[in-house]
Amino acid sequence: MSAVFAEAATSSTSPAASNPVLDAARQQAQSAGLPHAGGVPPQAAWELFQSGAAVLVDVRTAEERKFVGQVPGSVHVAWATGTSLTRNPRFVRELEAKAGKEAPLLLLCRSGRRSALAAEAAAKAGLGNVFNVLEGFEGGLDATGQRGHTDGWRFRGLPWVQD
Numbered sequence: 001m002s003a004v005f006a007e008a009a010t011s012s013t014s015p016a017a018s019n020p021v022l023d024a025a026r027q028q029a030q031s032a033g034l035p036h037a038g039g040v041p042p043q044a045a046w047e048l049f050q051s052g053a054a055v056l057v058d059v060r061t062a063e064e065r066k067f068v069g070q071v072p073g074s075v076h077v078a079w080a081t082g083t084s085l086t087r088n089p090r091f092v093r094e095l096e097a098k099a100g101k102e103a104p105l106l107l108l109c110r111s112g113r114r115s116a117l118a119a120e121a122a123a124k125a126g127l128g129n130v131f132n133v134l135e136g137f138e139g140g141l142d143a144t145g146q147r148g149h150t151d152g153w154r155f156r157g158l159p160w161v162q163d
Contacts, residue, residue: 036119054104111136
């Protein structure tokens with residue numbers, strides 16, 4: 001976990017209505033000019049999800065969830081579908097219907113790229129409490145072109161299941 005997020009997670013100076021990890025993510029996003037509420041490291045996302053402070057939304061395809069694995073209890077709203085990853089035109093409506101408009105939403109994809117695009121689309125549609133889970137479920141590619149060896153949800157040893 002980054003120093004900013006580690007510090008935020010232990011901070012007791014934030015108001016009760018806010019969350020220090022999400023507040024830190026918002027500040028970093030604003031400083032970086034991101035079009036969504038910010039990014040949250042996998043461990044912090046798990047802690048927020050487990051505590052009920054946020055909803056974890058998997059934006060990967062149904063096939064990815066089935067064959068690669070998924071986080072137990074996560075909500076599924078596909079950002080794109082099929083082998084060509086065609087953008088889901090109902091994404092924001094489905095997101096609102098399944099996860100609500102007010103709760104902080106943590107979007108998770110394979111590497112963190114699609115979930116960042118999904119968070120941007122949600123923010124543009126008026127959802128201001130949408131965050132990207134950094135590193136994604138499988139993480140980025142390593143020097144040999146493989147995922148899961150350098151970062152990501154599974155690499156960090158966080159809970160997941162596979163069908």
